[in-house]
Amino acid sequence: xxxxxxxxGNAPQIPVFGCRCRSCGRARVDENFRRRPTSAEIQTAxxxxxxxxxxxxxxxxxxxxxxxxxILTHYHMDHVAGLFHMRWGVCDPIPVYGPPDSQGAxxxxxxxxCLDFSHHLIPYEATQxxxxxxxxxxxxxxxxxxxxxxxxxxxxxxxxxxxxxxVGPESAQMIRDANPNAVxxxxxxxxxxxxxxxxxxRAYALAEELQAPWLYLTHIGHDLSNYLLDHPLDPEGRLVLxxxxxxxxxx
Amino acid sequence: xxxxxxxxGNAPQIPVFGCRCRSCGRARVDENFRRRPTSAEIQTAxxxxxxxxxxxxxxxxxxxxxxxxxILTHYHMDHVAGLFHMRWGVCDPIPVYGPPDSQGAxxxxxxxxCLDFSHHLIPYEATQxxxxxxxxxxxxxxxxxxxxxxxxxxxxxxxxxxxxxxVGPESAQMIRDANPNAVxxxxxxxxxxxxxxxxxxRAYALAEELQAPWLYLTHIGHDLSNYLLDHPLDPEGRLVLxxxxxxxxxx
Numbered sequence: 001x002x003x004x005x006x007x008x009g010n011a012p013q014i015p016v017f018g019c020r021c022r023s024c025g026r027a028r029v030d031e032n033f034r035r036r037p038t039s040a041e042i043q044t045a046x047x048x049x050x051x052x053x054x055x056x057x058x059x060x061x062x063x064x065x066x067x068x069x070x071i072l073t074h075y076h077m078d079h080v081a082g083l084f085h086m087r088w089g090v091c092d093p094i095p096v097y098g099p100p101d102s103q104g105a106x107x108x109x110x111x112x113x114c115l116d117f118s119h120h121l122i123p124y125e126a127t128q129x130x131x132x133x134x135x136x137x138x139x140x141x142x143x144x145x146x147x148x149x150x151x152x153x154x155x156x157x158x159x160x161x162x163x164x165x166x167v168g169p170e171s172a173q174m175i176r177d178a179n180p181n182a183v184x185x186x187x188x189x190x191x192x193x194x195x196x197x198x199x200x201x202r203a204y205a206l207a208e209e210l211q212a213p214w215l216y217l218t219h220i221g222h223d224l225s226n227y228l229l230d231h232p233l234d235p236e237g238r239l240v241l242x243x244x245x246x247x248x249x250x251x
Numbered sequence: 252x253x254x255x256x257x258x259x260g261n262a263p264q265i266p267v268f269g270c271r272c273r274s275c276g277r278a279r280v281d282e283n284f285r286r287r288p289t290s291a292e293i294q295t296a297x298x299x300x301x302x303x304x305x306x307x308x309x310x311x312x313x314x315x316x317x318x319x320x321x322i323l324t325h326y327h328m329d330h331v332a333g334l335f336h337m338r339w340g341v342c343d344p345i346p347v348y349g350p351p352d353s354q355g356a357x358x359x360x361x362x363x364x365c366l367d368f369s370h371h372l373i374p375y376e377a378t379q380x381x382x383x384x385x386x387x388x389x390x391x392x393x394x395x396x397x398x399x400x401x402x403x404x405x406x407x408x409x410x411x412x413x414x415x416x417x418v419g420p421e422s423a424q425m426i427r428d429a430n431p432n433a434v435x436x437x438x439x440x441x442x443x444x445x446x447x448x449x450x451x452x453r454a455y456a457l458a459e460e461l462q463a464p465w466l467y468l469t470h471i472g473h474d475l476s477n478y479l480l481d482h483p484l485d486p487e488g489r490l491v492l493x494x495x496x497x498x499x500x501x502x
Contacts, residue, residue: 013336019341063269090267090270
């Protein structure tokens with residue numbers, strides 16, 4: 001199995017509209033440095049899942065015949081924007097797994113089209129999506145109801161925490177117990193700035209709290225990106241900066 | 252001045268996600284036949300305006316320094332989706348002119364970022380946006396509060412009616428009085444089908460009612476596109492099928 005990061009940027013993305021900072025300028029000329037809306041895809045032997053759907057080009061390259069479902073962390077626009085085109089698809093119903101947020105986003109739940117939003121997941125309860133893939137939603141701290149996910153293969157597991165301003169004790173314990181190979185976590189801001197998302201100092205603290213062997217930072221904002229041009233992450237440390245396209249293998 | 256159509260498709264666009272019909276298959280291999288979300292840009296001697304903002308790639312190629320404002324017909328997602336990225340821009344405030352719809356779309360009005368939504372237009376009242384450009388909003392029939400626009404240069408004018416399921420008598424009279432060079436109008440469906448948008452037979456009737464010299468059809472759905480492969484528009488008639496990129500010149 002693999003998990004590929006389809007985006008590692010925060011809501012403004014990188015480049016930010018109209019911004020001339022170093023990180024945005026670089027991303028504008030070299031798309032390797034772009035950071036699209038934070039999201040991922042999971043490919044298993046028998047299925048393919050989207051983990052959030054904020055990229056608005058999904059309908060251009062996702063084939064509904066090979067798409068087993070969409071797993072949502074929450075209903076902020078930068079995590080669901082791509083569904084507004086996909087919902088009018090000519091295809092079999094596509095299951096959407098996510099938190100029971102009756103508000104959804106704009107009119108998405110009122111006019112779901114081919115998307116089936118009835119698959120509410122229950123916190124801390126394992127749901128086997130395919131023979132080789134199980135997900136366990138863990139509630140995390142954010143400005144609205146948001147799930148992180150423990151994503152388990154047969155032997156190995158990853159933890160995906162976006163968007164996130166910390167993790168409560170019950171979720172933290174479950175994550176430690178899962179003994180994940182890596183934790184992918186929201187880190188939007190430079191140290192001691194921002195809210196509703198982690199800043200770099202709080203990401204360090206979370207790595208300790210979760211006893212994560214590797215903490216991959218995602219949901220990166222341009223201020224953090226610029227900060228890291230001058231203050232690189234400790235190469236001996238356990239924090240790693242993600243990039244769009246980064247791929248994890250786990251079985 | 253010129254008005255360039257940035258998109259001529261309905262909410263599902265062409266190609267529709269997963270659809271294998273003739274029109275969608277053609278658009279998938281030849282992007283000249285794509286129909287993106289219905290929208291336009293107006294370029295004047297002194298400014299550039301977006302007329303709706305449903306394309307989600309606007310932040311990639313619109314320069315906020317040359318953007319004078321955004322004019323909205325209404326707040327359905329396929330007309331405002333591009334604003335969710337743009338709103339976090341690093342730039343001067345961008346005026347958004349539109350109907351006084353307090354609901355907006357999702358959390359757009361609550362978190363406007365660089366977009367200034369305070370510029371409500373008053374039906375039937377001319378607003379001069381630049382020395383050479385005046386717009387007059389005309390309420391039109393749709394499933395929520397929607398303005399069409401009479402777009403006037405010094406001598407010539409265009410009328411833009413999207414989304415539209417017809418025009419009431421007061422708006423129709425004002426459009427006739429404006430004596431436009433062309434009317435660009437929503438026509439989503441084959442004859443005698445659909446709702447909230449015009450079908451082909453009702454577009455013919457509207458051309459008569461408005462005494463439009465030319466009626467350019469936009470907001471095209473794939474069913475209408477397929478119908479027109481077998482039933483071409485009367486080449487002697489006043490109806491013309493738009494395409495993405497079509498450009499009108501008026502002064």
